[in-house]
Amino acid sequence: MSENKGQKTLADLKDESTKKTLADLFQRLAVEQEPEAPDAPPKSMDEYKFWKTQPVPRFDEKDSFKEGPIDAEKTIADVRTEPYPIHSSFEWTTLDLESDEDLDQLYELLYDHYVEDHDATFRFAYSRTFFNWALKPPGWEHNWHIGVRVKDTGRLIAFISGVPCDLTIRGNDIKSVEINFLCVHKQLRSKRLAPLLIKEVTRRVNLKNIWQALYSSGTVLPKPLSTCRYGHRPLNWGKLYEVGFSSLPQGETKASMIAKTTLSNETKTVGWRKMKEEDIDTVYKLYNDWRVRYEISQIMTKEDVKHWIYGGKQQDGKVIHTYVVEDKDTKRVTDFISFYVLPFTVLQNELHDNVGIAYLYYYASETGLGKFIKDEESQELLKKRLKSLVNDAMIEAKKINIDVFNALSSQDNALFLDDLKFGAGDGFLNYYVFNYRAKHIEGGIDDTTNAFSKTSSGVGVVLL
Ligand SMILES: CC(C)(COP(=O)(O)OP(=O)(O)OC[C@H]1O[C@@H](n2cnc3c(N)ncnc32)[C@H](O)[C@@H]1OP(=O)(O)O)[C@@H](O)C(=O)NCCC(=O)NCCS
Structure with missing residues (x-):
């Protein structure tokens, strides 16, 4: 690992952009200098207190393995039937996106807490139509629109969603879901609610006999495909x-x-x-x-x-x-x-x-x-x-x-x-x-300069 005192590594930059284009757009539409070349993950595997317990590839894995599920043994009988325990002031909720009230609450949560904009001047203008499109594709499950509410007030303070999204990875068809819209109220950050939401959506998806999920993030987690x-x-x-x-x-x-x-x-x-x-x-x-x-x-x-x-x-x-x-x-x-x-x-x-x-x-x-x-x-x-x-x-x-x-x-x-x-x-x-x-897939950027590469990428799936 090279020393980059005072300079940002690609890993830093990747880690900073918490959500898609946003961090990015706020800074500038185009950067004049290319970000530094990939250096190392932002922290060691051991510091990923949650992710190191999950069936995900480790950073130090070499590409010399057979592609496929990491844990292929688990069956529905091994999946807990009850939701994960949650702090006594909160409760799990399943949002009813057919109901105006729940749609409004989801809108408010994401409007106020999804964007990491310091001046709070930009907000996603989500619409009912957008939620209907993004969260209710064919085969959608009510049970996969998961929220957390404050027990006393009923206020929605966190959300995570899953929608069906079957994949082909190098010729292998995989029954899967796409996980998206993970959001925790700004005042309740760093309290390990995100891992709880991820475990709960995993549980509910597993109960439908689905064991893989596609997700994307600006944050570097173990280990990007x-x-x-x-x-x-x-x-x-x-x-x-x-x-x-x-x-x-x-x-x-x-x-x-x-x-x-x-x-x-x-x-x-x-x-x-x-x-x-x-x-x-x-x-x-x-x-x-x-x-x-x-x-x-x-x-x-x-x-x-x-x-x-x-x-x-x-x-x-x-x-x-x-x-x-x-x-x-x-x-x-x-x-x-x-x-x-x-x-x-x-x-x-x-x-x-x-x-x-x-x-x-x-x-x-x-x-x-x-x-x-x-x-x-x-x-x-x-x-x-x-x-x-x-x-x-x-x-x-x-x-x-x-x-x-x-x-x-x-x-x-x-x-x-x-x-x-x-x-x-x-x-x-x-x-x-x-x-x-699975082995690494080219993402359309040059390995050393991070400029757009001249050749196509292997990523054909588009996440919202
Ligand atoms: C992303 C968000 C939910 C994380 O919540 P948080 O309160 O900061 O984090 P928590 O204390 O609950 O949990 C931390 C754990 O979640 C992981 N984590 C953080 N962001 C994550 C993400 N986007 N996807 C998966 N895991 C994530 C962390 O790596 C950490 O696990 P680790 O100990 O294994 O490293 C919160 O910052 C948020 O709502 N941000 C705005 C919306 C957003 O960016 N959503 C993600 C879209 S991809």
């Missing part, structure tokens, strides 16, 4: 500057930055249109043929595609936006691309009360079908195609007042991030699979 980096593409640079998201790079003026980041008004891809319900079958096939490119991907049924990619009942709420390309002659859908929207509310700013934020989600293109990441010639064709698809998606995003378009270095995004002027962010996202051992 992959690490991706955020990229941010300003669509409305002037506004981002006014709310404090963007700073003026040396040698630039506001006018030059606006000129550099302005997109054309109209999309260019021939046959580009909004996805319709009747496209679900084709998009389903395209998605499933496409995802074999990646070493980890999400298995989707047609119902899943309808929910996650088409938007299902949430179509009108404008959370997920999906476009397809239809061949003019054959009428066949050859490509699709989607992004989801989760804006920020901005407090205490005289000029703006929100920032529109879009996140690149799933896409697929016939251009890359049957080809593999290592095939250079087909990668060049794909690069060209993805550049035009993502550019058009950003033009659509701009039309609905999105100010910044975010994408990770996952999927094939490294092929277009630099060319389409995504600034590399400070934020890193680590991917984990609970109770599963």
Whole structure:
């Protein structure tokens, strides 16, 4: 381990970004200097008092093992039937996201406590539609929307969720869930509530005979399967500057930055249109043929595609936006691309009360079908195609007042991030699979410089 006195290591930086883009966005949309190269985990395995007791790979494991579950012996009969004991002033609750009251309480908890913003000026503008999309996909379990309340007042002070999310990891299909929205009230931090929530959601998921879980975090835990980096593409640079998201790079003026980041008004891809319900079958096939490119991907049924990619009942709420390309002659859908929207509310700013934020989600293109990441010639064709698809998606995003378009270095995004002027962010996202051992998967960042790499990543799954 090298000495880096006064300098931040990548591990520090990864550890600081508590939640996805946030720490990142608050600091600046793009960093001028690359973060330091990977050095070491932030603490020793022994200091992970909770995680060292869990079936997760250790930092010092070498990649010379057989991939698969870590604990494959446990059965439902071994799982406790009662919730874990909790401090006497608190009680477990299962949130009913069909009820306005519970939805409002979840909204309030996440609104006030999910963002680590020192000035408390930015808040996630969650909506009912967003929660319905994120927490109620096909097969969702009421029992996996787990909260903790103060017994006396009923106040919700912590939350964790699981939703079904089956995975393929290097050819192995794995029944799994995605764990997300872990949140503890700011005044109740460092009291070991997070491990309790994690154990309780594990217990409830295990009772359904599911033993693996996908989760992601800016925090470094034992042991990331992959690490991706955020990229941010300003669509409305002037506004981002006014709310404090963007700073003026040396040698630039506001006018030059606006000129550099302005997109054309109209999309260019021939046959580009909004996805319709009747496209679900084709998009389903395209998605499933496409995802074999990646070493980890999400298995989707047609119902899943309808929910996650088409938007299902949430179509009108404008959370997920999906476009397809239809061949003019054959009428066949050859490509699709989607992004989801989760804006920020901005407090205490005289000029703006929100920032529109879009996140690149799933896409697929016939251009890359049957080809593999290592095939250079087909990668060049794909690069060209993805550049035009993502550019058009950003033009659509701009039309609905999105100010910044975010994408990770996952999927094939490294092929277009630099060319389409995504600034590399400070934020890193680590991917984990609970109770599963697998070899490291490339996350689209260069091992030594941490810049976006020139080749695609093996991470095909997108977490919210
Ligand atoms: C993440 C959060 C719930 C952790 O709660 P906390 O009160 O700081 O931590 P606790 O004392 O309860 O628990 C600490 C343990 O949880 C682990 N932990 C912290 N953040 C974690 C995360 N995001 N995922 C899994 N484990 C996490 C710690 O590593 C530690 O375990 P260890 O002793 O093995 O190292 C809390 O900081 C929070 O609500 N943050 C804002 C929302 C957020 O960032 N959520 C996570 C999204 S990925």
